[in-house]
Amino acid sequence: MGKTLQDRCIAAGLKMTGQRKVIISVLENSDNHLSVEMVYERAKAEDSSISLATVYRTMNLLDELDLVIRHDFNESFSRYDVNIDDHYHLIDTETSEVVEFENSEVEAIVRKVAAELGYDLVDHRLEVYGHKKKA
Amino acid sequence: MGKTLQDRCIAAGLKMTGQRKVIISVLENSDNHLSVEMVYERAKAEDSSISLATVYRTMNLLDELDLVIRHDFNESFSRYDVNIDDHYHLIDTETSEVVEFENSEVEAIVRKVAAELGYDLVDHRLEVYGHKKKA
DNA sequence: ATACATGCAAATAATTTGCTCTCAG
């Protein structure tokens, strides 16, 4: 039984305000890769008093606690993943759709490369850009 | 003899203004991963009349022509690589130093993954974050 | 009670753009 995001927030000692509950429920009930603007739109639909600043502050907070992961694909804004399992992203260059995939070989390679260069691995990201095969 | 960046710009039909020559020489005589601000500072040292807007416009132009590659590491601004060979980046999380490395296995894996997901590969990037091994 | 959150509006920071003038081809 994985803990819910809300559980983790409580475990992290976060004050569970009404706004945070709404934002967290948006995150839990959406596909990944939401932008702040998207979170804001959906949260506002549940509670019209929520401000954009609060969404930004909340996303930053969750990011610092590693409860979400901030990503910069090649866009002018950030998107956020609701944490959990490691995975990589394939971004459709024509539609901006984001597909997740896993691959166990990559991590092994990355670990080896970092070691060879004399570094301790902290994190890594692999992004693949492509478009759907035609016909 | 690889063509110089200047050669490629001319080949691409770019008007070689004084400002562009300076910017290009800065790019050719610096380490990779420059930010616009860094390019601007160095270009200004050669020709104090160069404006930041021109540097932005030039970098965008070079990026569109694939003569440089724009990167968003986890910073608030972009950095640019002077094209040429494919490589990946290891970013030192403590110093922001960027180390380039190559790895032939990754591309094969990426190509395979894209194909399996039904995509034509356009591009891919791998970024590794770490810090120097202590003692 | 009280420290921490929120809303709002103003402030930043990076990047882009309108406009007029200049210059490379």
Add this chain to the structure above:
DNA sequence: CTGAGAGCAAATTATTTGCATGTAT
């Protein structure tokens, strides 16, 4: 000569922050 490029300053966009007020614990 002429259209693409440059400088400057104002505009945009994403994100952050100061401050007065509200609220979870």
